[in-house]
Amino acid sequence: MNLLTAVFICCIVATGFLATYLIQNHFRFEERLIFGIILGVMEISLLGFLLSWAFSVSRTIILSTAAILLSVNALMAFRRRTVLIADYESLIIRSKRKWNDPKSPKVAIILLAASGLLTSRIMQVAYSGTDSGGVAVSHLSVYGDWSAHLSYAASFAYSDNFPPELPTATGENFSYHFGVDWFSAMFIPLGNNIFSAMEISTILLASALPPILYFGYQRFVSNNRAALFAVLIFLLSGGTAAFFRFLVEDLPDKGPSVLLNLPRSYAFDGFDRNWVDNAVTGFLYPQRPTLIGFSAVIIVIVLLWENRKMKTPSIYVSAGVITGCLPIFHIFSFGALLMLSIFWAVTNLKKYWLYFFTPTLLLGIPVLIWQWPDRSGRGWHLLWVLGKSSWNHNIFDFFWFWILNTGLFIPIAVLGMMRTSKEIKKFALPIFAFLVIPNIAIWHFWIGNNAKYVILFLLLTAPFVGEQIEALLKGRRLRKMLSIVLLITLLFTGALDVWRAMDKTTGPYPVEYLTGSDVLVGEWILKNTHKEATFATANTNTHPVRVLTGRSVISGSPGRLNDLGVDWNSRDQDLRSIYQLEEEFSALLTKYKVTHLVLGPLEKLHYGLMENHHDLLEKELVLKGAQLVYDQANYQVFDVRELR
Amino acid sequence: MTTERFKRSISPLSIIIILAVIALIFRLLFLSERPFHHDESLDAWFSLRFLAGEYNGYDPVYHGPLRFYLTAAIFWLFGITDLTARLLAAIAGFMLIFAPLIWRKQVGVVGAIGAMTLISISPTMVYFSRFGREDSLFLLLTTIFVIFMIAFLEKPKGWHPAALLITLVLSMAVKESVLLTIFLFSIFILLYSLQESLSSIKKATTRQPSLLVSQLVLAIGLLSLTLMLAWLGEGGGKETIVKLACYGGFLLLLNLGIRIVPTLRKQHLQAISLIWSIRVVNIKQWISSLAAASIIFVALFTQLFTNFSGPNTQSAPNGALRNGITAGFRYWSNQQSTGARGDSRWHYYLSVLVAYEWVILLVALFGVWKIIRKPTLFNQAILWWATGGIIVYSWAAERMPWLIIHILLPTIIIAGIGIQHVWETVSTRKIKKRLTYVITILLLFFVTFQSVITNFDGPGDPNELLVQAGQATPEVTTWADQLYDLNRVFYAEKGRHLSVQIDNEIYWPYGWYLRDFPTSTYASIAPKNVTSLKTSPDIVFLPQWDRDLAENLSGDYTVLPYNHRWWWVPQYDAGISSLADSHTLLGNWAQWIWRRTPWRNIEGKPAQCPAALSGNVYIKDSVLELAKQTDVWNEPHLNKSRSLRDSFCQFPKN
Secondary structure: OHHHHHHHHHHHHHHHHHHHOOOOOOOHHHHHHHHHHHHHHHHHHHHHHHHHHHOOOOHHHHHHHHHHHHHHHHHHOOOHHHHHHHHHHHHHHHOOOOOOOOOOHHHHHHHHHHHHHHHHHHOOOOEEEEOOOOOOEEOHHHHHHHOOOOOHHHHHHHHHOOOOOOOOOOOOOOOOOHHHHHHHHHOOOOOOHHHHHHHHHHHHHHHHHHHHHHHHHOOOOHHHHHHHHHHHHHHHOOOOHHHHHHHHHHHHHHHHHHHHHOOOOOOOOOOOOOOOOOOHHHOOOOOHHHHHHHHHHHHHHHHHHHHHOOOOHHHHHHHHHHHHHHHHOOOHHHHHHHHHHHHHHHHHOOOOHHHHHHHHHHHHHHHHHOOOOOOOOEEEEOEEEEEEEOOOOOOHHHHHHHHHHOOHHHHHHHHHHOOOOOHHHHHHHHHHHHHHHHEEEEOOOHHHHHHHHHHHHHHHHHHHHHHHHHHOOOOOHHHHHHHHHHHHHHHHHHHHHHHHHHOOOOOOOOEEEEEEHHHHHHOOOOHHOOOOOOOOOOOOOOOOHHHHHOOOEEOOOOOHHHHHOHHHHHHHHHHHHHHOOOOOOHHHHHHHHOEEEEOOOHHHHHOOHHHHHHHHHHHHHHOOOEEEEEEEOOOOEEEHHHOO | OHHHHHHHHOHHHHHHHHHHHHHHHHHOOOOOOOOOOOHHHHHHHHHHHHOOOOOOOOHHHOOOHHHHHHHHHHHHHHHOOHHHHHHHHHHHHHHHHOOHHHHHHHHHHHHHHHHHHHHHHHHHHHHHOOOOHHHHHHHHHHHHHHHHHHHHHHHHOOOHHHHHHHHHHHHHHHOOOOHHHHHHHHHHHHHHHHHHHHHHHHOOOOOOOOOOHHHHHHHHHHHHHHHHHHOOOOOOHHHHHHHHHHHHOOOOOOHHHHHHHHHHHHHHHHOHHHHHHHOOHHHHHHHHHHHHHHHHHHHHHHOOOOOOOOOOOOOOOHHHHHHHHHHHHHHHHHHHHHEEEEEOOOOHHHHHHHHHHHHHHHHHHHHHHHHHOOOOOOEEEEHHHHHHHHHHHEEEEEEOOHHHHHHHHHHHHHHHHHHHHHHHHHHOOOHHHHHHHHHHHHHHHHHHHHHEEEEEEEEOOOOOOOOOOOOOOOOHHHHHHHHHHHHHHHHHHHOOOHHHHHHHEHOOOHHHHOOOOOOHHHEEOOOOOOOOOEEEOEEEEHHHHHHHHHHHHHEEEEEEEEEEEEEEOOOOOOOOHHHHHHHHHHHHHHHHHOOOOOOOOOOOOOHHOOOEEEEEEEHHHHHHHHHHOOOOOOHHOOHHHHHHHHHHHOOOOO
């Protein structure tokens, strides 16, 4: 990390911290600092996006964005300087209190430090170099989902993707909440490469989440320990699969040393028996938008909960603005907050809700419309995965599915809800919708995405589970033992998966993600092709053109395009036609406005191009007027503009 | 904002937080910028070996294993980079700034904050907090030891022996210099006991030694220490041990003799801090302390109970535990007899301290004055630490710039005492107070300026006296980057890795920089073994004295000039022989302090300019051509170090 990056991060934190003084809520100093990380990221990302769109992505624009927002927020916060000083004095006094004092900042600081260290470890092994000068990855999250995130971030940083267009399907709307990837892209002009940019932004956001959860959960539980349990129960969720797969299968088979090289994920088995992955390895790590989304949900809920009695209009407006901006960062969080707030408003019909809904809808709906996919993937079903993969359609499998995927979380959460105060009960009741929706509706192109509702349920009901564990722990010996056993059942599987994510050499990782030749061609394209160039490449999971340059391509990975509602099939067929030099070859290049065609190892392998066909293709392309502009290390790049 | 609120917001805690941030910035900013020193690269490489499970155990040549364990943990958490290789030193250097706060009751709040400020920004403290050797960590452990030692003698607690013994074991597992620490403070405790005995004879019940006694005993102690070290000379081996034992025995006998009088009156036993402290701790606590320290010792020297056999080298020939106990002392003792390493001049530390830390030395004079006027156990221990440190380190055979911090830190604490003394003197007088503020600001500005130019303006340039001969030039890092780039292109094109051969004399710090380079394709070469050169490697690095070996290369090579390391060993007095030439000497020093201009001696000989270990890089024409074709050729031979070195000795013509 270089100096500019460090300065930029400090600006983000300071901007967000000062922004909390524009919200009239009573936060503690440490809450302002940690909430400020997320608010700062959102503010700087949004203004940076607009300025970069207006000008271009550059170091000057990124630093100017930070400087402008820092100055504006500082000026506005100056009016509340007495509050700031009082907050600071309070922090000094409270910092001397014991950790279990509700107002002590110690637990939050420890959580921040611990999550910072763990995230640093996970991120530092995410990518590594190979002997050939290529790149290796050490986790499925990076190998899979991050391929798309790399393309999105690279498209902004290297290819000035404004107005935003889906870089993995040229000509398509950017029907994805790309905010967090744009945020990562902002680190690139500051001197980081694409991989470091992804890692640094993730460390910043992921470090803030546990303390944010802690602050949020504190509002709904009786003491610090219950809040801490709730944080762990959510982050280390993952069901009970490890009790069989690890304790019965892997441990006896390979001995204790298996802990140093865990052979598989325990919370997730590729949508066979386990569909609800661990919160860290299945959501926060691969699905980067959740890093902002989950934190923002907690911040907004804290704002609404704290002001349920005071009803200060400005706080509702602030909560509405944060929510309204969410479709850019995490559309599920936007939907979740909208649904919850509608329930709260309906059960408490008051005028002040207008203050919340006006900015929420004014800001959120246009983005939502813009991101809405062309294709419809909606449908209805009953009891989610029953009848799919190896789950049968019977009541036993129904219960077994939830026990295996979430352990005793749901029954304890229900118990916790029943035993909580009437006020909290009323507030938390709509959360159960997140458990009902996946069992009746399919609102996505891939049914596995229904787990995203379940994880929201786990996120929002974790404090009730934590409170029950704490209540048991306070009891006599038997209850104490029961609480410990329950805690182990809730944390064991997730803990193993998180531990595995910290291991660089866990089976089958690390795997080569990009070869040295891939990196070379990527670097050449960055230096020698126009930012608006469009490429014909293989639509494999990863490709140097996509992940290293962010240039537009005809098609990225079909599975990921399907998730976004893009017609991946016809693009796949078109690519095959291009590489097979079929009749409509030129027409297809024109259709997608292709400027360059890549002929490398991935194309040869993916489209089964034999040696003779490859030579033929090369000759034919040159004959038709294509220019061979790069020919090194198994890669050829043709300029095909003349062919269109 | 009201004045009262403003005052509250600049409370000592706020100042401490601000200082901590400044110290952190000074220690972390551009931490990886300076090319690795030879020793830094070895430390980092051994840490890597431990991480990979390939570390063979403690060998005193490379010092203790604890820092390898800790650096390996840092590598595991944050990744293997130049920055993380230096992070342990930076963290230890950062933690040191809090030492004065622990002694705030003895030093005073203003003095403690003053000392904390000086540790945060001192050019030398900052430089070696950014230097990936063990000294910063060792100093931290020594400081913790002194904290516990003073606490044990002042107000003994049951856990103090455990803390002291564990700190000593941890120090042993960092560096053999722990022997000097033990020696120094053993002498101090004996002298302090002597002083207390004399005092108790003079004043029947008081534990406070009289002024004359305390001054005399410590002064005589320092004198006897100097004489004893002069007597030791550079003998080394068993002779040194016998002489040291004689000196220790003499002090012990003196103690026992003087104690006969007070022990006749039983209550006087309590007047001796050491005896009183030992008796306060019960036998169970002593046994558990020894057990805890022993377990930690075994854990540290056996790679956490995994290797009891040791590395089986010439300097560590025994089992791991025996090596831990004896090899360090044997190695250190042999080092004394093999003659001086580093700078050979006895006044080396004094000269460098004056050059970099004259402000601290100046302020410390006030502290010394205060200590002489009002000696306490704490004051005397710190004064002993600083002055005894100068004597012992100046006597020891190895004089290296990184050892300065072991003398500097206690000097800064004394400066803190001086700052408190000045503050108490001037705080009641408005004009003096203002004048002191102005002087303080000016001095702080100067120290900060010195620190910035030393640590951030061309860090590692040989015109800095803190830069030692093992410092690599920036060419090394440029070449390392170039090799990776070249290898990537080469592998992609040819399907095999680049063959790089580096002469064993200039192998470090490449051993660290090329850690991810395919290991089987580069090898160290020696004059007697040139067969590898006949295999026609793609790139060869040879020092100037091995240039002839290039004759063994077959094929077409381009020869590029190369500077591997650089250094400067100035003649501090510039060779002046009469007072009439002192203006030249002062001019030289002033030029250096302000502009870091190296000086030559009075006769104008250029030998005083920074020197470099130069050589050549031989690169195959085909490889060079490929590099140029693929746009990865960075022309590492044109790195700034060449032009910089040429400019170091461009003196104005008179």
